[in-house]
Structure formats: C-alpha cells, structure tokens
Amino acid sequence: MLAKVFGSALHGVEAFRITVEVNIGNGLGYYITGQPDEIVKESLGRAEVAIKGLDYQMPCTKLSVNLSPAHIRKTGAAFDLPIALGILLASGQAKDPGLLKGFIVVGELGLDGSVLPVRGTLCMTCQALADGMKGIIVPRANLPEASLVGGLSVLGVTHLRELLNFLGGKGTLKAADKSTGPPPPDPAEQLEFRDVRGQEPVKRALEIAAAGGHHILLYGSPGVGKTMLARRLPTILPPMSPTEIQETTRIHSLSTTDPLTALVTQRPFRNPHHTASDIALTGGGSSPQPGEISLAHNGVLFLDELYEFSRSAIEILRQPLEEGRVRIARAKMSVEYPASFMLVAAMNPCFCGYFGHPARVCTCSRRALEYYRRKTSGPLMDRIDLQVEVESVPLGALMDSRKPVESSAVIRARVVKARAVQSERFRGLNGVYCNARMPEQSLDDYCLLDAHARRYLFGRLDSALVSARSYARILKVSRTIADLAGREVVEMEHVAEAVHFRGLERLVEGRNIAKAVTKV
Numbered sequence: 297m298l299a300k301v302f303g304s305a306l307h308g309v310e311a312f313r314i315t316v317e318v319n320i321g322n323g324l325g326y327y328i329t330g331q332p333d334e335i336v337k338e339s340l341g342r343a344e345v346a347i348k349g350l351d352y353q354m355p356c357t358k359l360s361v362n363l364s365p366a367h368i369r370k371t372g373a374a375f376d377l378p379i380a381l382g383i384l385l386a387s388g389q390a391k392d393p394g395l396l397k398g399f400i401v402v403g404e405l406g407l408d409g410s411v412l413p414v415r416g417t418l419c420m421t422c423q424a425l426a427d428g429m430k431g432i433i434v435p436r437a438n439l440p441e442a443s444l445v446g447g448l449s450v451l452g453v454t455h456l457r458e459l460l461n462f463l464g465g466k467g468t469l470k471a472a473d474k475s476t477g478p479p480p481p482d483p484a485e486q487l488e489f490r491d492v493r494g495q496e497p498v499k500r501a502l503e504i505a506a507a508g509g510h511h512i513l514l515y516g517s518p519g520v521g522k523t524m525l526a527r528r529l530p531t532i533l534p535p536m537s538p539t540e541i542q543e544t545t546r547i548h549s550l551s552t553t554d555p556l557t558a559l560v561t562q563r564p565f566r567n568p569h570h571t572a573s574d575i576a577l578t579g580g581g582s583s584p585q586p587g588e589i590s591l592a593h594n595g596v597l598f599l600d601e602l603y604e605f606s607r608s609a610i611e612i613l614r615q616p617l618e619e620g621r622v623r624i625a626r627a628k629m630s631v632e633y634p635a636s637f638m639l640v641a642a643m644n645p646c647f648c649g650y651f652g653h654p655a656r657v658c659t660c661s662r663r664a665l666e667y668y669r670r671k672t673s674g675p676l677m678d679r680i681d682l683q684v685e686v687e688s689v690p691l692g693a694l695m696d697s698r699k700p701v702e703s704s705a706v707i708r709a710r711v712v713k714a715r716a717v718q719s720e721r722f723r724g725l726n727g728v729y730c731n732a733r734m735p736e737q738s739l740d741d742y743c744l745l746d747a748h749a750r751r752y753l754f755g756r757l758d759s760a761l762v763s764a765r766s767y768a769r770i771l772k773v774s775r776t777i778a779d780l781a782g783r784e785v786v787e788m789e790h791v792a793e794a795v796h797f798r799g800l801e802r803l804v805e806g807r808n809i810a811k812a813v814t815k816v
C-alpha cells in the first residue's frame with residue numbers, strides 16, 4: 297500500500313515542499329531514495345525504534361521510502377516524523393480521516409517517540425504559505441517560531457503518539473498561541489552613546505560609517521575603548537525594514553536548533569572570536585548552516601584583534617564583502633547565504649600596541665613593524681572606508697559632566713535622514729541602498745565635487761599624500777559626509793574630513809614609520 301505525507305527540505309535560506317512516499321510491497325528490505333544525506337538515511341532506523349516502542353509493527357516485506365522531487369538534496373533530521381507517519385499509514389496501522397490534507401509535517405524523532413525541534417521551521421512555514429498549503433505540523437518547541445508566520449494553521453506536537461491520537465480523533469494538537477508578548481528587549485539596545493564621554497572623533501567616524509554603510513577600522517592601544525565604542529554602533533543604525541527583518545529572521549531560524557521565539561527586529565551584532573574556525577565564520581558543514589557573517593546579515597560583524605585572525609579567515613571575507621552573500625560549495629551540493637553586513641574591525645597599531653602613543657614607547661623591532669605594515673595593507677584593508685585612531689580620553693574630559701553628551705537617538709536621527717537621501721539617489725539601482733555600495737563606474741555621477749574640493753583632493757593625490765588606491769573610498773565617504781550636512785555638491789571640508797579618516801594609511805605609509813624606527 298502507498299501512503300503520502302508532505303515534508304520540507306532546506307536549501308540555503310529557501311525551503312522546498314517534499315512529498316514523502318512510503319510503499320509496502322512484495323520483497324524484502326528497507327530502501328530510501330531521492331537524494332537523502334546520511335542523516336536522512338538514518339531516519340528509517342530512528343523511525344523503526346520509535347514505532348516498535350509504541351507497540352506498532354514494522355513491515356516484514358519490502359519498505360520503500362521515496363522523497364520527491366529527486367533533484368533536491370535532502371539533509372537533516374526533519375524527515376523522521378513524516379517517514380514514521382508514512383510507514384504507519386502505508387501499513388494500515390494508522391488512518392488519516394483527511395486531517396493531514398494540505399499539511400506539511402516536520403520533526404526529528406527521539407527513540408522513545410518524542411518529537412525534537414528542527415532548524416528552519418520559519419523558512420518551511422513561509423514556503424508552506426507560499427505554496428498555498430493549509431498548515432504545518434512542527435515540533436512543539438518550534439511552535440513559537442513557526443507561528444511568526446501568519447495566514448495558515450500552525451500546530452505543535454511533542455510525541456508521535458500525540459499525532460496518532462490526533463488522527464484517530466482522540467485528542468488535539470496545540471495551536472499557535474497568538475497572544476505571544478512583545479519580543480524580549482535586546483541587551484544591545486540598552487547600550488548608549490550617551491554613556492561615552494570624550495571620543496568625539498571616533499563617534500563622528502561611527503556616525504559617518506552608519507550613515508553611508510561604510511566598513512570601519514578602529515585602531516589604538518589596548519584598553520582605549522575600541523570594543524566599547526564598536527558595540528554601540530547598532531544603536532545608531534537605521535531601523536530594520538520589514539524585508540530586512542524577514543531576511544535576518546530566516547537566517548537566524550536556520551542557524552541552530554535553539555528555536556526562535558521572536559522576529560529579529562534589532563540589527564544583529566556578531567563578534568566572533570579570532571580562534572573561530574572558517575566554517576564557524578562563513579558557514580558550511582555536512583548539513584550546511586549559516587556562519588557568523590550570515591548571522592550578521594543587515595547588521596554588524598565586529599572583528600576584534602583583526603590581525604589575530606588567520607590569513608584564510610581574512611581571505612574568505614573578500615567575496616561576501618564585495619557581493620553581500622557567501623557561496624558554500626560542497627562535494628554534493630552548494631548553497632548560498634546572504635551576508636551583507638557592516639564590517640567593524642579593531643586592532644592595535646603594532647604588535648606591542650604602543651606605536652604612535654604619546655606617552656609610551658613602542659618596543660617593536662623594525663622588522664616587526666614592517667611585517668605589521670605589510671599585513672595592514674592587505675586586500676581586506678583596501679575594502680575598509682574609514683580608519684580611525686582611538687586614543688585614551690584625558691581624565692579631565694571624563695570628569696567634565698557639564699558638557700552635554702549626545703544620545704544614540706539623536707545621532708540615529710541624523711543617520712536616518714542621510715540614508716533617506718541615499719535611497720532616493722539610488723532608487724533605480726538594484727541592490728544599492730547606501731553610498732558604500734555605489735558602483736565604481738558611477739562615482740563621478742554621484743560624487744559631484746566643487747572646484748575647491750577637486751583642487752584639494754587632486755593636490756593630495758599628486759603629492760602622494762593620498763594613495764590612488766584609496767581615491768574611490770575617499771570619494772564615497774565624502775559623499776556621505778556631504779549627505780549628513782545636507783549638501784548636494786561635495787565641498788572641500790567634506791573631502792578633508794574623509795582624507796583625515798585614512799589615518800592608518802598615513803601612519804604606515806608616511807614618514808611616521810621611519811621616525812618610530814629610529815626611536816627604537
């Protein structure tokens with residue numbers, strides 16, 4: 297006899313409806329077809345133990361399970377429940393009076409028949425809705441996550457027996473609780489720029505970065521507050537649009553089996569440690585999952601101690617920084633995850649941390665400084681628009697409580713205004729929504745410089761005070777600074793400020809390095 301149950305397969309952030317066909321016929325043996333991975337193949341084993349544990353029988357003849365369409369590779373344990381259900385229906389031990397019609401069923405089975413949470417139920421539910429399905433049955437632990445999608449029936453199940461009782465008319469399944477409260481406050485939201493005294497140049501640089509979506513590097517001696525400042529960046533970024541909320545929540549739904557309980561409405565701030573593996577950073581694994589760079593999608597990726605990160609880790613950031621997504625190729629499949637984030641990096645100015653420090657002497661050797669310099673001019677550094685030095689705040693400024701300090705909300709209002717100008721500017725350009733993403737070939741169209749600004753910038757290019765490599769970066773940042781000032785044409789002061797924020801480049805390329813070397 298043949299039974300059919302609908303399941304769901306994940307591929308990147310997309311889900312696909314899969315028909316689980318179970319047939320019991322003449323012959324011997326258990327077979328599973330339709331591109332299952334190792335975990336899906338093991339589903340039969342888990343289903344067998346769970347079915348026998350509930351005092352049902354496994355068929356003594358040939359059992360064939362087919363997952364169609366066959367061209368999609370099936371991964372993960374979410375097929376356990378539809379397969380077990382299919383076996384019981386095909387062997388006539390369970391009957392469906394039509395309750396499963398139009399429903400997708402997903403869930404991992406424990407050996408005792410309990411239904412365990414799976415990842416990606418939000419994506420699966422979205423797809424079920426798009427496919428015009430009536431509803432979805434998910435593990436109870438995933439019920440709050442799946443319920444975030446409205447417009448279809450979402451039911452939660454804790455045990456295989458509960459589902460069989462439901463089909464037999466002896467019980468009900470828990471439906472989505474629509475009265476879920478507001479999402480818990482994000483700790484990141486409680487951070488405030490108002491709590492930071494001094495550091496005005498860094499705050500200004502972070503505001504420019506937020507306004508134009510620019511990548512930024514903070515460098516300075518240990519303990520000057522680089523991390524503390526970076527953590528506050530999400531508080532001045534513009535609020536997430538409904539599309540961004542959906543995109544980011546979908547990725548977070550895929551990342552782990554810790555089920556989501558609320559939409560991701562705060563821009564993520566991800567702070568992977570420099571010892572994190574390449575897979576943890578970019579995503580992947582045998583049953584691919586998004587990595588830190590995708591979890592930072594539409595938010596901030598903060599790399600503290602940048603040059604403690606391995607060369608390969610830095611190397612693999614190049615593609616996502618340019619394309620806003622990451623492709624993970626495996627032997628049997630390749631998946632793509634969105635990874636459009638603002639990169640914030642922090643590092644010491646040299647190995648000992650005191651190069652250029654007003655009071656302490658750098659103890660690095662000439663060779664060490666040169667090695668560090670080579671590292672700071674790599675391909676990743678070329679993609680960073682703003683480089684800003686973080687200095688320790690003099691005690692006087694810390695104690696001065698008379699000077700008012702701007703709150704995050706005030707800074708954010710200016711950022712939002714500048715972003716509005718940019719979305720208007722790039723209206724016709726697909727995927728471009730901020731100055732940082734401006735295509736290089738249209739720099740001249742959008743970054744109109746007045747005569748003074750042109751003379752200033754070209755003068756600096758001629759005398760090599762500005763490298764040709766950083767020309768495009770300076771133009772884009774100048775554009776953002778002019779947007780913040782509400783100017784249509786970029787003026788000299790805007791360009792001068794943008795040039796000022798190439799501090800590290802000056803530090804390593806200028807004469808400073810020679811001076812420091814002679815000092816040692």
Ligand SMILES: [Zn+2]
Nearest residue numbers: 646648658660
């Ligand atoms: Zn040093």
